[in-house]
Every structure is written in C-alpha cells, then in structure tokens.
Amino acid sequence: MTPQPPPNPSMSDRIDAYLDDALSPAERAAFEQEASSNPALRDELALQRRIDGRLRGMFVPPDAPQIPGEAAPAIAGRLRLPVWLRVAAILAIAAVGAWLAVSRPWQGPRKPALSAHSADEAMKFLVSDEQFKPVWVCGDDKQFAEFTRDKLKVPFLVRPEAGVQIVGWTYEPGLFARKGQVLLARADGKQVIVAMAPEAEDRTMHTDPGSPLHITRNLYKGVVMYEISPLDHPVIVNAITQP
Amino acid sequence: MGAVDRPNSSIAPSTARLDGEAFARTYQQHWRMLWCAAVAVLGDRVLAQDVVQQAAVVGLQRLDQFDPSTSFAAWMIQIVRNIALNESRKRTRRRTAAVDPVSLDSGPASRSGQDEHGWVLTGRGQLAEGAEPFDDELMRALGELDEMPRGCLLLRVVLDMPYRDISLALNIPEGTAASHVHRARAALRRSLRSSPSPSGNGGMP
16 A cells, blocks of 8 residues: 555645534535546545445444333342342343344344335445445456355246346445345446345335436345336346346 | 534433432433433443443442532542443453453454454355454454543443533543544544445545
8 A cells, every 4th residue: 555645634624614514505515516526625525425325334243232211220230139140040041042033033034124225325325425436347248147146045047038138236325225136237328236235134125206217126035126217227237137 | 613512411410419319210311321321431331321220320329429509420430430431440451251242342353353343244245345344343443532522422422411411421632532533533433544434435434
C-alpha cells in the first residue's frame, strides 16, 4: 500500500459534518456543489460512504435474545432462593438465552419483513458509486453453480436468454441483507441487478414514487431474489434453473 | 456545525429502580448497543453475542448495585467491556483461530488469498480483474484502531447514535466521542485510499 498524504483537515471535517447531517441547508448545498466539481473531495466522500456502507453491512447486530420476564427476578435473587438454586437458575437462563439467540425459534421460515429498502437507492449505489463493476466473475456454469452453492447454499444457474448478459457478482452492499449477494446483468443494454439472500433474510423492497424501476420477487429453493430493472419484465429471476 | 442529537435519549438516566423484569426489558432495548460495544473490543460478532449474554447474567446478579440516577447503558456497557476484555485476553493467550467470517483478527489470513472468508474463490468464481477484497482491507484497518475510537465509530455508523448518546454510553465527553469518530473515519480513509476497489480506480468507488 503506497503511503498517501493526509487529506486536508478541513475537507475531512466537512465530510464528517456532511455525513452526520450537521450542516445547515446552505452549507450542505455549498458542499454538494463543491463535491460535484472537486474530484478529490468527491472521491474522499465516496470512499467514506463506501466505508460506512460496508461497516453497516458487516456489523448487523443480531436480534436480542428473549429473557423470560418472570424468571428475571429469581435470577436477581429477589425471591431469596437458596444459593445453589440461584446458580442453577442463572445457568438455565443463560443456556436458554444462548439457545434462543442461536436457533431463534421465534423466527420461522416465513419471518416478517425486517425493513423496507429502496430499490432506487440500491440501483444508484451499484451503478453510480460502484460503477456497476463486479467483484467476482464466473468463467463457466460450473463456477457459477459452485459460487451460488457457496454463497447462498443453493447451486443454480441462469438460463441463457437472447440479449441478456451476466456481468458478475458483487458484494452485498449493506442495502439488502446481511448474507446477500448481488448479481449484475445487462438486458437489452439496460443495467439490471438481482439481490439474493437466504429467505430468512428477506425484507421488503420498494421503489420510490415516480421511479422508472420495476421489482420482481422470486423464491428459488429457499433463496429470495429481487430483480430490480428498468425493464417492465424480469429477465433473470424467471430464468433460474438447476445445474 | 454541530452534531444533531435526538431528544429524549434512551441512554439518559432514569430515576426508576429496576426490578428483574424491568432489567430484562431495558437490557433488550440496549442489546444492539451492548453488542456493538463488545464487537469493538473483540472484533468477533459471535463471541460478542456470547459476551453480551454473559453480561446480562452479571448485571442481574449486581442489580442492587445499579444506581438508577446513572445511565443503565453506561453501567451495562462497562460490564460488557470488562467481560469482553477478559475474553480477549483469554483468546490472546489461547491464540485460537477466529471462526467468525467477519473478524477483526482475520485480516492477514484473508489478505494472503486464503479461502477462509470466501473472498478468493478459486473454482467457485474468481475475483474480477482489478478487484481486491475491500472488506478485508477495511477489517484490517478497523483492527488497527484503538478500542475506544473503534467503539465510537461503530456506535455512530452502525447504530446511527448521536454523539451525546455515545458519550453517555461510554462515559466520555461528547466532544471526545465526536473526535474519536472523526479521527477513526480519517484513519480508515487513509488506510483504504490506495486499496483497489471493484472499479479498479485506486480505491474510489
């Protein structure tokens, strides 16, 4: 890694203030204006956004375990239980808590959507910020199927269709799901993204008002897929096939 | 330019003394924050989860010692950090291999091109030309930060916590919390600026 000169401190401060939403409207507008014409500032801002996005994507806090409320007072010793019984209760609750955290029995396979996400933001992130570049490419069907088996636990292929080109895979950018992958494709020259994740990670995806994008959801052997496309018909999720 | 804080912060002290049920409820409300604090020490998501659960047991045992005029979050985070530091020391002594796919300790292994984290996938897809494991570089850079700036950064970025809440939770001045976040961000950018990105244009997305 080549050592780089430190950034202009004022630039760094302003980037933080911008990302912290701590600028006045006038300051914000001025900052955005400058970022559009200053490549160094624009690159620094894009890098920080990418870092923040990846941190959010990598460090998704797990769900809180359940602590049975009626058992808690006993643990606290408020019922004046014998010491051995308090210890046993603590150990039992800890074991139950650990089991609940790991197995999450309250989360069935049809878990409700976690939160809503904007397909427009996802497309903008991957097209504008990430420049629609893949991180992984698969040279043949065997690699593709092994990639999906490794990442999504289900091997599958995309059936070749005229006018559809698979570009490759990219990181889950923190917009979809913690174990998600994103397939980049082009169809009739248009950029298409397909967010995929285990069904347990499913969440609502929506388009913004007036959006030119269309979303098609599909479920294939426990893998949920959202095709986000400017086309009014899906080209990928309906072409999923087994190897 | 000042940080924008939320009113009626849940981090703020309350005057109510907690019984067991209130503890359980409050603990669950603060779970994400406690987890982030543990991750900041350990760099291991799964172990952090265990630590936060251990902290619940300790907290319940010591509930009589909790002063309700102080912040529950700060009190619990101190317990979490103590347990996490103990775990970290034990782990250092044992030198066990990290099993968490996102682990601050795992940078060198992944940078060496190993399959441990799935970044280099010979036979299962290949890194695109010009692409480098940005996440690995990020984790390495994060691991090089001190624990406190790392904790402030994670609370700010991952949980979107205002600086005032971070300061209350970690028992540090608000300005110090902001300074930690700003310096941590700058340090990460400095480390990652020359890390090639998927676009291959010198680290800029």
